[in-house]
Amino acid sequence: MNNLSPDKTDTKTFEMTGQCPFGGDRIGGAVGTPPALSDWYPNRLKVELLHQNGASANPLGDDFDYAQAFNAIDLEALKQDIKTLLTSSVAWWPSDYGNYGPQMIRMAWHSAGTYRIADGRGGAGEALMRFAPINSWWDNGNTDKSRRLIWPIKQQYGSALSWADLIVLTGNCALEIMGFPTYGFAGGRHDAWEADNATYWGPEVWDPKNVTSFDSMVMRDKRWRGRNGDADYDLENPLAATHQAVIYVNPEGPYANGDPMGSARDIRVSFSRMAMNDEETVALIAGGHAFGKSHGMVKADEIGAPPEISPMEAMGFGWHNPKGPGNAEFTMTNGIEGSWTSNPTQWDNDYLENLFKYEWEQTKSPAGALQWTPTDPNASKTPDAHIPGQLNALMMMTTDIALKVDPDYRQVCEKFLHDFDAFTQAFSKAWYKLTHRDMGPRERYLGSEKRNDNDLLWQDPIPLADYALVDAADIAALKQSILALRISPSDLVYTAFSAAVSHRSSDKRGGANGGRLALAPQKDWAVNRRTVPVVVALRTLMAEFNGQQTGGKKVSLADLIVLGGCAALEKAAADAGIATAVPFTPGRRDTTQEFTDIEMFTWLKPVADGFRNYLDDGFAEISQGVAPEELFLDKAQLLSLTAPEWVALVGGLRAMNANHDGSAHGIFTDRVGVLTNDFFTVLTSMDFEWTKADAQGMTFSLDDRATGEQRFTATRADLVFGANSQLRAVAEIYAGSDGHPRFLKAFAKAWDKVMMLDRYDVKV
Incomplete structure (x- = not known):
């Protein structure tokens, strides 16, 4: 830039090539990114990841009380505002069938669907689909349009409504306007304010400029051990998506090969990594595909760059479509074209009925993507989303045919096919789980539509306390009683920390509350063997203390475990010559084995x-x-x-x-x-x-x-x-x-x- 004359700067245009436009002679040392430290020292431990998304990035400030602001919203009025928008249409992005509902369901699903059980990362909780890399994944094509469509709602309610809550609530409203009874909605998601640089999304070297379709993307995939169908076929931990830049699986089948059985294997691996069983998986796929359509009218290599590297004048929009108006009947998203049902804006059982009523053959979309069409020329048709009077053939993806050919998935499909009420209930609860799975305990849930059911095992329920908490005098006495036990301070500290360290801030699971250190599976982990005798001794002390109290006062095992560590540390600090108060806040409750999902908690076991x-x-x-x-x-x-x-x-x-x-x-x-x-x-x-x-x-x-x-x-x-x-x-x-x-x-x-x-x- 130092060599540019004034007349040259007037006409200079910087292309978004991913390189610093200032070349090697920078005026400001902070301008430009390459070469990064990771380029010079690829094995360097990136400690700075601990400080991402810090307070300095948050424009709302530390004193902003989101719960208070959200609870002041009239939720019914907000939902009506959203529903009014959903049944409108704007020229820059016309709604399919005059209803934005289906594309908003996709937006909410793709926001929540990044969740994975292995480390609890992903999910809708921080609206990370606004930032790279998620905002520019090929599988998220045109979700940028969905978020811009609901911007007027976000603008109207301001900071009282997070993007994360709005995205999920809009998905719920979309289901409701099309006749689906949702299970509920809880607010309480806090937005992130910068890209997530810590989450590992896969080993592939991904260049979004050169990835224009699922087919060109997946052949570089390195996350699998073995090949689909092999005995040792498995997905690298902690990943859940089967391919780079995909939310779940490739809709055209593994490596775009059109293999339904191979697709079923991928689906089972991916959805189980996202904490869904077979019935929930079928309910989500069949329920989601009851609405809307897929878009594939333009070849993938003609579509422009994703949002993160689009030209400045695109203002954050990506995937520019050069054909016609670039939308409506010319829309391109994942390359597959068509609808699954004859009434894409109405909740019904048409998806499963069509899947089993007809035989399906492989065809290609106008964009060249592999899809399936009924072999029966007299099969039902679906109306075109934009051209009045035009009828189109029904469509299924390879992932849909997978549900029909896999014996276990087929059994669930047939159950839902013959019991629409059961299907409705299953999809309702699975959708609630999908969109709330990463929110953690129900204490974080806000709003009048939140559910408090104890039968939702995935919420890791802890029964409410029916007793009075210990006071300061009780705590002091309990500390002395704990230190008088034949337990070393080292063991007390180890046990307390072992209970608490299981917590994950990603999906708010684990931790000392609930006393699950004393329950399966945690009590049986090798890393926790040292805690077993300590828990036994503390349980005995708990029984003695609770048996001596009057007025309904009790202490939980969960509280005693933490208190034991605090007491031991205060003694250890005093022994070092510096009196130190280690804070303790009572109120932890004990849960039961009945309320502990052993399979899901096993994922918290440390490697x-x-x-x-x-x-x-x-x-x-x-x-x-x-x-x-x-x-x-x-x-x-x-x-x-x-x-x-x-x-x-x-x-x-x-x-x-x-x-x-x-x-x-x-x-x-x-x-x-x-x-x-x-x-x-x-x-x-x-x-x-x-x-x-x-x-x-x-x-x-x-x-x-x-x-x-x-x-x-x-x-x-x-x-x-x-x-x-x-x-x-x-x-x-x-x-x-x-x-x-x-x-x-x-x-x-x-x-x-x-x-x-x-x-x-x-x-x-």
Whole structure:
């Protein structure tokens, strides 16, 4: 830019090529992105991911109370405003059949459908489909138009209505105007304010400029072990979508090959990874395809770039269609053209009736995509979405035929085919689960249409307390009773942390509330074996305390587990010479085995947990080459920790020897069980040198430089706090001459944060 004369700048046009337009001579050092740190150092641990979407990115400010603002909305009036919009049509994007409902169902589904059970990431909760990469996935073609269509509603209600809530509510309203009885709606989703750079969406190298169809996209796919139909056919964890840039599966079949049985296998893997069983899967597919149509009137290679790399003048719109007006009867989305039913804007059983009434043959859409058409020339027709009087052939996708040929899916289809009420109920509940699965406990739900059913096991229900909570005097007495037990402070800390560390901020599951550490499957995990005798002792103390109380006062096992850790830490801090109050907030409740979905909670079992220096016996195979410290960072992010909180928390846990097996790895102190800052002083000392203790570099020996004597041992989860530059910078603060009191204050605060992560009964 420094070489451009004024007359040249007048005519200069910058094309969005993905490269810095200023070349190599930048005027401002912050302008332009390549080369990034990851280009120079691809194995660098990206600690900065802990600080994404921070307070500085939020235009609403820390003091904005979304729950209060949302609850002030007249929900019925809001829904009527949405429904009025849905039955309108605008020139820049005309509605199919005069009804925007079907495309809004797709928008809500694709917003929620990114959820995956393995790590709880994805879902509708933050409206991340507004940002890259999700906003530019090929499978999300034209969802940008849907969001712009409802912008007047968002603008009208302002900050009192998040995009995340509006997208889901619009999907519900769309179902209702077409005669479908929805199961309910809960608000309470908070918007993100920047792209999610932490979530791993797959191993493929994806270039959106060169991906113009499912067929060109999937052949690079690297996320599968084996090929479809092989005995070892499986999808890489934690992924749920079967292909890059797809919400679930390729509608044309695996690798666009038109194979219905192969498609059924893909569907089962993908939907189960999204926490759906066979009946819920069929209900969602059949229910969703009861409405609207698919679009494929223009060849994929003629469609323009997705929103994230579209020209400036497109103003965030992507997938420019050059044919005709670029919309209406010329619309192009996924390349498949047609409708599944004869009445695409009415809830009925036409989809399943058509699927089983006719035989279907493979054909091609005008865009060249593989689809299916009835072999019977007299089969029912469907009206054109835009041309009055024109009738078109019905359409099915390979994923639809899959439901007919797979024996288990077929059985569910036949049940729904003969019992429309059962189908309606199943789709209603499955849609509610799909759009609310990532919201967490019902305490987070807002609005008059929220459901409080205890039979929704996926909500991880915890029965309400029917007793009075312990007060400050009771807490003080209980601390003394706990410390008087024959339990080491180290075991108390380990047990409390083990209960809380299962929490995931992604989908708000896990945590100490509910006392599920004492229930299957968590009580049986190898990483939790150390907690079993502690839980037994605390359960006995709970029975004694509750039996002595009058006036209905009780303490839960969940509260006692956390309180035991707090009491042990206060003692350990005092033993280190600095009195430190570790906060404790009572009110956790105990749930039962009946209200615990063992299969779904098994997904919370850690493969690696650096906090407790744990690696699963099958770590090498399961991790697929991912280093333990990367999984450690991932867990810190799921706990919504900052880098200083992460560092302080680990230093305290190591001081207390909170290793899963009681090993000496990372216990850089001769005063175990005392809350010193020894972990940091040893970690940053130049009096020692580290050497590998195994060929793989998983464990290490710390040797005295002067004598060569081994002093300590460590794992990668220990040394990363000295090896990584950002983490070391924090560790040096806690290792300084004034670092001990600063560390204790930071540790107590971080500890309380983790203990309170799941307390949605006392926070929004």
